[in-house]
Amino acid sequence: xxxxxxxxxxxxxxxxxxxxxxYIGTHLLSLLSLKGxxxxxxxxxxxxxxxxxxxxxxxxxxxxxIIIFSSPLYIDSTPSAVTRLMEIISExxxxxxxxxxxxxxxxxxCGLPEASHNDTALAVYRxxxxxxxxxxxxxLGLGMGPLLAGRPVEKSFSxxxxxxxxxxxxxxxxxxxxxxxxxxxxxMAKPVIPVCLYSIIPALFYAYVRIACLIRGCKMKLKxxxxxxxxxxxxxxxxx
Amino acid sequence: xxxxxxxxxxxxxxxxxxIGGVVESQLALRSWQVESFxxxxxxxxxxxxxxxxxxxxxxxxxxxxxGFEIIKKEIQSDLLVLLTPVTFGSYSYHLKKVIDxxxxxxxxxxANSLGYSRHKKRFSKYPSAIAIGLMDGEDPExxxxxxxxxxxxxxxxHCPNFTxxxxxxxxxxxxxxxxxxxxxxxISQN
Numbered sequence: 001x002x003x004x005x006x007x008x009x010x011x012x013x014x015x016x017x018x019x020x021x022x023y024i025g026t027h028l029l030s031l032l033s034l035k036g037x038x039x040x041x042x043x044x045x046x047x048x049x050x051x052x053x054x055x056x057x058x059x060x061x062x063x064x065x066i067i068i069f070s071s072p073l074y075i076d077s078t079p080s081a082v083t084r085l086m087e088i089i090s091e092x093x094x095x096x097x098x099x100x101x102x103x104x105x106x107x108x109x110c111g112l113p114e115a116s117h118n119d120t121a122l123a124v125y126r127x128x129x130x131x132x133x134x135x136x137x138x139x140l141g142l143g144m145g146p147l148l149a150g151r152p153v154e155k156s157f158s159x160x161x162x163x164x165x166x167x168x169x170x171x172x173x174x175x176x177x178x179x180x181x182x183x184x185x186x187x188m189a190k191p192v193i194p195v196c197l198y199s200i201i202p203a204l205f206y207a208y209v210r211i212a213c214l215i216r217g218c219k220m221k222l223k224x225x226x227x228x229x230x231x232x233x234x235x236x237x238x239x240x
Numbered sequence: 241x242x243x244x245x246x247x248x249x250x251x252x253x254x255x256x257x258x259i260g261g262v263v264e265s266q267l268a269l270r271s272w273q274v275e276s277f278x279x280x281x282x283x284x285x286x287x288x289x290x291x292x293x294x295x296x297x298x299x300x301x302x303x304x305x306x307g308f309e310i311i312k313k314e315i316q317s318d319l320l321v322l323l324t325p326v327t328f329g330s331y332s333y334h335l336k337k338v339i340d341x342x343x344x345x346x347x348x349x350x351a352n353s354l355g356y357s358r359h360k361k362r363f364s365k366y367p368s369a370i371a372i373g374l375m376d377g378e379d380p381e382x383x384x385x386x387x388x389x390x391x392x393x394x395x396x397x398h399c400p401n402f403t404x405x406x407x408x409x410x411x412x413x414x415x416x417x418x419x420x421x422x423x424x425x426x427i428s429q430n
Contacts, residue, residue: 014289045286072289075343076392080286080336087333114356120329120392123385127328130381195357202294202348209295 007032007174008064009041010057012071012082016046020109020145024163025070027153028107031171032066040064045081054088061089066103066174067134069125072145073110076120086128095133104134105170105180107188108141113198115143115189137173138180140166140188146201147192162187243267244317244367245276246310248324248335255409256374260323262417263372266424267319275313279334282306286337293344299362300344307341315345317367319427320399326373326406329385345397358396368401369394370427376409403427 009029013019022041029039040060047053061067071082078086093099106125108118118141129136142163153164169184191198245264249256260276267274284307292302301308314320322339324331331339345366346359371390375382387404394402405423407416 014286019289074287074289074336074340076396077330077336077339077389079289080333080340083327083330083336084333086328090328112357113350116356117392120385120389123388124328124330127381127385131328199350199357202350205295206348 005036006038006040006064007066007068008060009039009068009070010061010082010085011041011043012045012069012079013043014045014079014081016043019072020148021070021072021107023148023152024107024109024142024167025068027164028068028070028167028171030154031167032175035171035175037066037175044085045079048081048084048088057085058088058092065101066105066137068105068107068174070107071109071121073108073112073118073121076117078108078121078124090128090132093132095131097133099133100135102134103137103174103177104129105137105174106139108139109145110141110143111145113143113191113195115141115191117141117143136179138170138185140170140180140185142188144192144198147198160192162190162192241272241319242317243272243274243319243321244310244313245274245321245323246335246338247276247278248322248332249278249280250325250332250334251280253325253374255407256323256325258413259372259374259407259416259420262420263321263323263424266420267321267428270424270428272319272428275317277310279338282310282338284310284337284341287340287343291348294348298344298347301341303341307338310338311342311344314342314367315363315365320367320369322369322371324371324373326375326379326382326386329382330389339393342397354395361398366398366400368427369397369399370402370423371404373404373406374409375406378408 007029009025011022011025013021026041029041033039042057042060047057069082071079106122108121110117122139122141125139126136148160153160166184166187170180173180245260247256247260264274264276283305285303285305288303293300322335324335345362347362349360350357351360373386383406390402390404
């Protein structure tokens with residue numbers, strides 16, 4: 001099978017499994033698979049932990065014609081492990097034309113309500129593609145990532161129908177050797193629920209944590225919750 | 241006044257190490273109490289993405305390494321200086337590792353600011369920030385991304401003031417010293 005008909009998903013989440021990034025990317029791979037494209041998935045962080053992992057990752061990278069980065073937004077940019085991989089690829093191939101037959105799609109997701117927070121990360125991915133000679137196929141940004149609720153896309157609530165539709169358009173474009181259409185980008189970026197409604201989720205989560213701590217008698221953890229008002233961070237080491 | 245310098249330079253990046261040295265000496269001349277770290281020499285793990293710093297152990301990372309101390313020093317400083325080779329418009333890996341670990345300094349709750357959401361403050365005081373990026377040559381795309389990234393980081397991390405400076409590898413040492421002197425003079429006056 002030619003390289004063009006193979007897609008490699010590079011999951012940039014630092015979680016070993018079950019991340020939003022992985023679920024989104026895996027769903028896209030399943031759509032590509034239906035179009036006759038061979039797929040492979042690699043976790044970037046675990047691969048970078050050993051030399052063998054790096055070698056194996058680069059072999060898969062060289063054999064694929066479609067490269068998909070799917071990562072969370074970390075402090076307005078790519079996670080550190082993704083940055084490291086981009087440095088490795090850039091040093092190895094040095095824009096010598098070896099990557100010109102490959103196309104790259106980037107998907108960035110964040111927990112903030114607005115998808116536009118992903119803009120700088122997507123710009124970083126695009127810059128990386130340009131500097132290494134990869135053909136840029138597009139960037140998709142998703143806000144309200146936690147609404148996937150830690151479930152695969154196909155098992156998620158119907159709230160994420162825009163996400164599914166967006167990935168369908170993206171898969172069609174990638175399979176057809178085209179750039180991801182604006183429709184896909186807009187659907188991915190559309191808020192799933194009103195921002196004001198989404199904004200109460202952290203408060204509910206925090207209340208849940210406090211109640212759980214009270215029930216389990218975790219007094220040490222409750223003590224830490226009071227430090228947030230102190231104006232000084234705690235110098236104490238926390239128990240494991 | 242305390243300043244914390246986090247240098248994300250690579251092993252052979254003598255230019256960035258030189259710039260870091262000049263910044264440190266200029267700040268010290270202006271009576272700043274300076275602490276400087278070369279990030280590749282520090283044992284810091286990548287962020288786990290576990291959100292324990294928001295849930296189980298608010299304000300503190302569960303990882304037992306230098307990250308905890310560096311974040312503590314960050315919050316206790318008046319000025320944070322970040323030095324990095326501009327890497328596709330972003331930070332180098334060595335610096336990004338510690339940047340990612342700065343999530344505990346904000347709370348999980350949202351506040352609306354300048355038309356979009358950001359996380360609320362956890363502490364009463366945050367340092368101002370200077371970001372110094374080093375580029376091989378003129379690269380408007382990378383520079384624009386870098387400046388936008390620093391602006392967003394500064395807003396989202398509640399920096400009262402921030403500034404971004406981009407240096408080029410071809411710049412002479414005397415020119416660099418002059419620029420750094422002006423920069424530190426401006427910061428000290430503010």
